[in-house]
Amino acid sequence: MIQGIGYALYEARESDPFTGRVLSGSMDDYRIPGIADTPQLDVHFDEEGFDHVPGGSVGIGEIATVPTSPAIANAVRDAIGVRLTEIPLRTDRILAAVKGRTAA
Amino acid sequence: MNAAPMQIAPEYRAAGTDLSERRRSGISSGPLIDIAGKADAAITWGTDGAATIGALTTIATIATDARIRHAYPGLAASAAGVATPQIRHLATLGGNIAQRSRCWYFRNPHIDCLKKGGGDCPARAGNHLYGVAFDLGPCVAPHPSTMAAALSAHEARISTDRRSTLTIETLLGDGRDGRSDHALEAGEMIRQVVLPVPLAGERALYKRAISRADAEWPLVELCARAVIADGSFTFVRLAAGGIAPVPLRLLASEAALAGSPADAATIAHAARLAISGARPLPMTEYKLDLLSGLVRDLLEQLAV
Numbered sequence: 001m002i003q004g005i006g007y008a009l010y011e012a013r014e015s016d017p018f019t020g021r022v023l024s025g026s027m028d029d030y031r032i033p034g035i036a037d038t039p040q041l042d043v044h045f046d047e048e049g050f051d052h053v054p055g056g057s058v059g060i061g062e063i064a065t066v067p068t069s070p071a072i073a074n075a076v077r078d079a080i081g082v083r084l085t086e087i088p089l090r091t092d093r094i095l096a097a098v099k100g101r102t103a104a
Numbered sequence: 105m106n107a108a109p110m111q112i113a114p115e116y117r118a119a120g121t122d123l124s125e126r127r128r129s130g131i132s133s134g135p136l137i138d139i140a141g142k143a144d145a146a147i148t149w150g151t152d153g154a155a156t157i158g159a160l161t162t163i164a165t166i167a168t169d170a171r172i173r174h175a176y177p178g179l180a181a182s183a184a185g186v187a188t189p190q191i192r193h194l195a196t197l198g199g200n201i202a203q204r205s206r207c208w209y210f211r212n213p214h215i216d217c218l219k220k221g222g223g224d225c226p227a228r229a230g231n232h233l234y235g236v237a238f239d240l241g242p243c244v245a246p247h248p249s250t251m252a253a254a255l256s257a258h259e260a261r262i263s264t265d266r267r268s269t270l271t272i273e274t275l276l277g278d279g280r281d282g283r284s285d286h287a288l289e290a291g292e293m294i295r296q297v298v299l300p301v302p303l304a305g306e307r308a309l310y311k312r313a314i315s316r317a318d319a320e321w322p323l324v325e326l327c328a329r330a331v332i333a334d335g336s337f338t339f340v341r342l343a344a345g346g347i348a349p350v351p352l353r354l355l356a357s358e359a360a361l362a363g364s365p366a367d368a369a370t371i372a373h374a375a376r377l378a379i380s381g382a383r384p385l386p387m388t389e390y391k392l393d394l395l396s397g398l399v400r401d402l403l404e405q406l407a408v
Contacts, residue, residue: 009315014208016230021215023208023231026125028321036317091315091323092233092390099393 001041003061004068006032009088113290118160119194121187122203130213131220144295145196147172154301159198159294163251167192176299178308178329182254185312188319198294200251201262201275204285206234206321207245218243218282225282228385234323237391238348239383243282246346250325252276253351254310255297257327257343263296264288272351279349303339305331309402312346313394322346324394328402330361337361337370337407342378342399347391356380357399366407375400 010031014024024030050058069087077083082097112134117123119140126132144158147169155175157166166172167183186192186200204210209217209227216222225243227235235244247253255262256272264270266289275294277287288294308329312322324346331339340361342354357374364370378399379392 014231014233016209016215016226018230019215021212023212025212028125029208029211031316031320034316034319036319091313091394092387095390095393 001064001068002033002038004065008069008072012088116293118196118199121191121195152301155299157197157297159296160196163195163200164192175302178257178310178327179254181310182250182327185310186250197251197297200249201294202286203248205245206248232385233387235385235388236348237382237384237388238352239385240279241282241349243349244385246348247350250345253343253345254327256351256353257329257341258299261298262294265293265295276350303331307406309405311398311402313398324391324398326398326402328406330406332366336363336365344395347395354378371400371403374403
């Protein structure tokens with residue numbers, strides 16, 4: 001879920017539009033959430049089990065990561081009244097959406 | 105590149121918090137001179153109550169020193185906003201003032217740019233999401249020093265081993281060069297920062313607009329100082345970082361505030377004037393909203 005917060009708010013591979021060179025090449029520039037960006041998380045386990053799944057193999061990572069970003073995007077929509085359709089939900093994109101501008 | 109090897113001036117290493125990264129990436133490859141433990145790391149106080157801060161004083165010391173916090177609350181708050189506790193514990197005031205650019209293109213060892221002896225700024229036509237919104241020179245990277253902006257708001261004077269009483273504006277230039285992050289001569293070392301006598305009744309705040317809760321380079325940052333007497337602003341200094349190639353004094357806002365009532369209308373007017381003279385790049389218009397918002401936010405808090 002914390003990874004999902006990063007997916008929604010921070011993670012982006014930035015590159016130069018002409019050469020394609022990756023610009024966000026360090027952990028300083030490729031942002032992920034810090035501990036202060038992480039809210040209290042409530043984790044629920046499905047106690048019914050997964051014995052009914054053919055082969056018995058069950059994914060766990062994506063199930064928690066993927067829906068986190070639409071949940072945050074919905075919260076932003078609820079807060080500002082405009083729906084963003086691109087992640088990460090960057091400061092410049094939110095300001096542009098609020099002001100009716102086209103974001104970079 | 106020239107056929108003859110370039111004469112590379114030695115770089116000073118104080119705490120090395122940023123230099124280590126540039127050594128690893130190869131951006132910095134010339135000789136080093138270690139100065140940790142050699143230059144001045146003390147805070148001294150004059151009989152007039154003004155402080156002189158040695159260049160090797162740590163950012164954490166400036167953030168937490170009780171007398172600095174009392175006499176120069178804006179400077180202490182700015183220091184507390186820098187980086188992470190680990191960095192602040194080691195990083196020095198002089199190192200922060202002489203901090204190198206955070207620009208992606210400058211930091212990428214495979215890309216040439218003005219600050220690495222190249223002929224132009226590839227970020228200008230390229231990806232400048234975190235670039236300047238006051239386009240004052242050929243390089244579009246904002247100046248990276250939080251402390252330089254705070255010292256600009258304090259009209260501090262800097263002494264080096266060769267010159268004294270330099271303003272931040274003299275030390276860092278006006279942004280029109282683009283090839284350097286400062287106007288220090290080759291081998292010149294920052295030694296001391298001399299602060300003015302503290303003002304009676306001063307209140308000051310610092311805030312950085314960032315997308316994480318902590319530990320992020322500012323999109324825009326502001327150090328705001330004010331004295332309010334009989335319901336009016338009698339003294340205001342505003343200096344912004346992250347938005348121009350040099351720390352930016354918001355002179356139009358300051359002029360509008362001086363002598364005006366400390367009310368919502370005055371503050372709204374000053375917030376609008378904060379972006380006077382701005383020339384945003386295609387990707388940086390958002391920074392003007394952030395700057396205007398920071399001015400409004402901090403002035404409202406100061407006027408309470």
